[in-house]
Amino acid sequence: MALTKYCLGDLLELTTETNANNEYGARDVRGMTITKEIIPTKADVSNTDLSKFLVVHPGEFVFNPRTHGKKIGFGYNDTDSSFLISWNNIAFRIKGTMRDKVLSEYLFFHFNRAEWDREACYRSWGSSTEVFTWEALCEMELDLPPLSVQQKYVDIYNSMLANQRCYERGLEDLKLTCDAYIENLRRKTPTKKIGAYLTQSDRRNDIGLSVDFVRGLATSKAMIPTKADMDGVSLNNYKVVPPRYIAYVPDTSRRGDKVSLGFNDTDETFLVSSISTVFGTELSVLIPEYLMLFLTRSEFDRYARFNSWGSARETFNFEDMCDVEIPIPDISVQKAIADIFTAYNTRKLINERLKAQIKDLCPILVKGAVEEGEKL
Incomplete structure (x- = not known):
């Protein structure tokens, strides 16, 4: 069996870099969701002191220690750019000495599962507000297959993600076409x-x-x-x-x-x-x-x-x-523009389904990697 059991604390370390020099601004502030996505913040930070905000670099993780029902707000920076996250969250990364043991993308599969949410919420504590601490995260365990096996399943995930994002870019092009029609009508009608x-x-x-x-x-x-x-x-x-x-x-x-x-x-x-x-x-x-x-x-x-x-x-x-x-305008013009909008909404729904399918793929990939590791 080629699986190795680790405590997460053996693999991970906190990152505490702050925006002390105000290198990043309001446009760089992000939030995270219980569906494990990084999103533009919904908060108004125009008058907020951002110097204490945490800097999250590519390949790093962040989570909200306050639990939300049965899920943990969590995100992984899979982009090429750094961003800011509120100081009341926890940011971490894989230790430099452990990068030959686990891939950050593969580790994200582990966190992006309902099973992990359940265990994290079980390990949370508190009265009016339950908290999932850094120490509780470090105590959790996982079985890791060899790096080559991890890479194989990361490649499967990345290929599906690339297809979805390509589809999403086409979706936005369709929305721009629709908006252009509307702006043209507003000027001429x-x-x-x-x-x-x-x-x-x-x-x-x-x-x-x-x-x-x-x-x-x-x-x-x-x-x-x-x-x-x-x-x-x-x-x-x-x-x-x-x-x-x-x-x-x-x-x-x-x-x-x-x-x-x-x-x-x-x-x-x-x-x-x-x-x-x-x-x-x-x-x-x-x-x-x-x-x-x-x-x-x-x-x-x-x-x-x-x-x-x-x-x-x-x-x-x-x-x-x-x-x-x-x-x-004339009904025929309305129908033509509405058809574009209907196509956009249809493709938008398909895109959301694709994203859900990719998320649902994470536990399957982890299971497949572990089973393959057991056979080595």
Whole structure:
């Protein structure tokens, strides 16, 4: 058997380099997710002292010691550039003396598994906030196959990742094409208020739809399976969203300056909370797919937030929605642009599935590498 058992503390060391000389700025600040991704930070750091932020170089890891339910916020810098992460996170790397024992990419497979999240949360401790410490990480064990076996499975992962990222770049090109069409229309076509072509719907669940048809509305402008606890909740007062109808939450004060909104682009009928506003369009003049092009833009979020009103809670009601102005060209032009947008959304969904499949591949790769190592 060619497997060698290690404590992670034997392989890893903390990195404590800070941005003391302010070499990096606000654009270099990153965050991490419980899906083990590094993302641009969502925090406003324009007025933040970044000198104490940690510098994370290529090939280094970072995690949030505070657990989030059953998952750990974690990231791996697989880029060619260094970035900043908040000082209340923990950054680490493979020891220089152990780089002939483990590849950083292979080690990331180990961390990018549900099994590791479960063990990490089990080793966490605390009362109001549970913490997964550096010491707890160092106590964890893993069986490592030879470096050549690790490299084989890293190559498989990297080839799939390269294909996904190539697909993603094409996706962004399609989005740019769509945006270019919109900007061209805005310059050449007079705008009109959309209220004349909208019809509000207050239909409730008179067809007995079950909880399986309840949907939430996301600030990413998507209609998603509800995350609410629906146990014992009556659905009689929930609003019906037929195919090609749009629904949004009027309250804009507690959603990061974004409107929670979704479009039913399926052939099924869904339900949304009674606090939502549901409407359709006059299809002979304004198709909803074309309207969604404008409602998914950041410009609309800014407009809706600016035009919201209230004291304890600010709202963007249906009358405010009716005052939104957009260029409304001939239906054939709308369909042509909407087709590009539909293709973009379809490819975007495929891309998310590809990313999920790659993530799901990590435990399979670790299992395959370990089994191959056992046979050597």
